[in-house]
Amino acid sequence: MPPFLRNLIDRIAPMPRGDSVRVWPWTVRAFHWSLVLAVGVAAVTGFVGGMSALTLHLVAGIAIPVLILLRIGVGLFGGGYARFDSFPPSKHAALEHLEDIRGGRHERHLGHNPLGALMVYAMMAVLLLIVLTGTAALAGMFKQGPFRGFIGFNAGWLIYGLHQPLAWLLVMMVAAHLWGVWFEGTRGHENLVAAMIHGRKAAEPPAPPPPARRAHPLLAAASGIGAVAVATLLVYRASTAPVGGLPPAKLDPAYAEQCGACHTPYSPVLAPAAVWRQLMGDLRHHFGEDASLGDPRLHQRILDYLVANSAEHSDTLLSHRMMQRNPADPMRITATRFWRFMHGGIPARVFARKKVGGRGNCSACHQDARSGRFLPENIHIPD
Numbered sequence: 001m002p003p004f005l006r007n008l009i010d011r012i013a014p015m016p017r018g019d020s021v022r023v024w025p026w027t028v029r030a031f032h033w034s035l036v037l038a039v040g041v042a043a044v045t046g047f048v049g050g051m052s053a054l055t056l057h058l059v060a061g062i063a064i065p066v067l068i069l070l071r072i073g074v075g076l077f078g079g080g081y082a083r084f085d086s087f088p089p090s091k092h093a094a095l096e097h098l099e100d101i102r103g104g105r106h107e108r109h110l111g112h113n114p115l116g117a118l119m120v121y122a123m124m125a126v127l128l129l130i131v132l133t134g135t136a137a138l139a140g141m142f143k144q145g146p147f148r149g150f151i152g153f154n155a156g157w158l159i160y161g162l163h164q165p166l167a168w169l170l171v172m173m174v175a176a177h178l179w180g181v182w183f184e185g186t187r188g189h190e191n192l193v194a195a196m197i198h199g200r201k202a203a204e205p206p207a208p209p210p211p212a213r214r215a216h217p218l219l220a221a222a223s224g225i226g227a228v229a230v231a232t233l234l235v236y237r238a239s240t241a242p243v244g245g246l247p248p249a250k251l252d253p254a255y256a257e258q259c260g261a262c263h264t265p266y267s268p269v270l271a272p273a274a275v276w277r278q279l280m281g282d283l284r285h286h287f288g289e290d291a292s293l294g295d296p297r298l299h300q301r302i303l304d305y306l307v308a309n310s311a312e313h314s315d316t317l318l319s320h321r322m323m324q325r326n327p328a329d330p331m332r333i334t335a336t337r338f339w340r341f342m343h344g345g346i347p348a349r350v351f352a353r354k355k356v357g358g359r360g361n362c363s364a365c366h367q368d369a370r371s372g373r374f375l376p377e378n379i380h381i382p383d
C-alpha cells in the first residue's frame with residue numbers, strides 16, 4: 001500500500017493505542033460497508049431519484065438480500081464476534097444494558113452490545129421486508145421481477161403502500177444506530193467507527209471473550225453462497241411463470257399505419273374503451289384536423305382493435321391510471337392527472353426540443369411506447 005494511502009487510512013481510522021485485539025473479521029467489515037453503500041444508493045434513488053432512477057434502485061435492492069444471505073452464512077458458521085451466538089437477541093441482556101446506562105455503569109463489550117445486537121437483527125429483518133414489498137410492488141405495478149406472474153395491480157399497489165413507510169422506519173433505525181455508536185463510543189472512550197474499518201479494538205480494559213466455537217470458513221462460505229444460489233434459482237423459476245394483464249406487445253399494423261400518420265401511434269392501453277369509441281366516433285373533427293379514414297371496414301377494424309385492447313384489458317399501473325380521465329379534456333392522454341404528475345418535473349423546453357417533438361410524442365423518450373409498457377428502464381430523453 002502506498003504510504004500516502006496508509007496515512008490517510010490512519011487518519012480516518014486510527015489504531016487503538018497500546019495492545020489491540022482483532023474483533024471484526026474482514027467478512028463483517030466488508031458486509032457492513034457494502035450494506036451501507038447499497039442502502040445509501042437505494043435510499044437516494046428511492047426518495048429523490050424518481051422513476052428514471054428505478055434501475056439503479058433495483059440493483060441496490062438486489063444487492064441487499066444477497067449481502068444479508070452471505071452474512072447469515074458467516075453468522076452461523078464463522079468465528080469470534082461475527083457469529084450470531086456471540087450476540088444473541090436477548091431481552092434480558094438488553095434491559096440489563098439499559099440499567100447499566102441508567103446507573104452510569106459501563107460494562108465493556110468487544111462485539112455488539114445487547115442493544116446494538118437487537119438493532120442489527122431488526123435492521124436486517126426490516127431490510128428484507130423492504131426488499132419483499134418492493135419486489136411485490138414492482139410485480140403488481142409494472143409486471144416485472146420474479147413475482148410478476150403472481151401479483152395483480154391492486155395487491156401490488158396495496159403492498160407498495162407499505163414499502164415507503166418501512167423505508168422511513170429504516171431511516172429512523174439507522175439514525176438510532178448511529179446515535180448508539182456515538183453514545184457507546186463516547187462512554188467507552190473508543191472509536192467504534194474506526195474499529196469497523198480496521199477491525200481492531202484496544203485490549204484493555206478486558207472484556208468477556210466470544211463463545212469458544214471453532215470457525216468453519218468453508219462451511220460459512222458454502223452456506224452463504226448456497227443460499228444465494230437457491231434464492232436465485234427460486235427467483236428464476238418464479239419469473240418464468242406466465243404473466244397476465246399485459247398490453248399487446250405489438251401494434252396492429254393497419255392501426256399503426258393509419259393512426260401513426262400524423263403522430264406516434266398510441267398504444268390502446270392509453271385510454272379506456274369509452275374514450276376510443278368517442279374519439280373514433282368523430283375523426284372529422286380530431287383535435288382540429290380531419291383524420292377520417294374513408295374506408296368504413298378499416299374504420300371498424302381499428303375501432304374493434306382499440307376497444308379489444310383498451311386500458312380495461314391490462315393490469316398495470318399505467319392502464320389503471322389511464323382509466324381516470326380529465327373531465328375537462330377526456331380525450332387527451334397528456335391531460336390525465338397521472339400523465340401530468342409523472343411529467344411535472346420535466347421543463348417545457350425539453351418537450352419543445354426538435355428531437356422530442358412535443359408532449360404527445362411518447363416514443364421520443366419512451367423506447368417501449370409501442371408495446372404500451374412504458375417501463376422506467378426504457379426512458380431516455382434525447383438531447
Ligand code: HEC
Nearest residue numbers: 258259261262263266287289290291331332333334335360
Ligand atoms: C391528420 C392527422 C392525424 C391523424 C391521421 C390522426 N391524428 Fe390523432 N391527433 C392529431 C393531432 C393534430 C392531435 C393533437 C396533438 C396536440 O395537440 O398535441 C392528435 C391527438 C391525438 C390524441 C391525444 C394525444 C394527447 O396529447 O394526449 C389521441 C389519443 C389521438 N390523436 C389518437 C388518434 C387515433 C386513434 C388516430 C387514428 C384513428 C389518429 N389519432 C389519427 C392528428 C391526427
Ligand code: HEC
Nearest residue numbers: 050051052318333342356358359360361362365374375376
Ligand atoms: C420528454 C420526454 C418524454 C415524453 C415526450 C414523454 N415522457 Fe413519459 N416520462 C418521461 C420521464 C423522464 C419520466 C420519468 C419521470 C420521473 O423520473 O419521475 C416519464 C414517466 C412516464 C411514466 C411513468 C413511469 C413509467 O415508466 O411507467 C409513464 C406511464 C409515461 N411517462 C408515459 C408517457 C406517455 C403515455 C407519453 C406520451 C403521451 C409520454 N410519457 C411522453 C419522459 C417523457
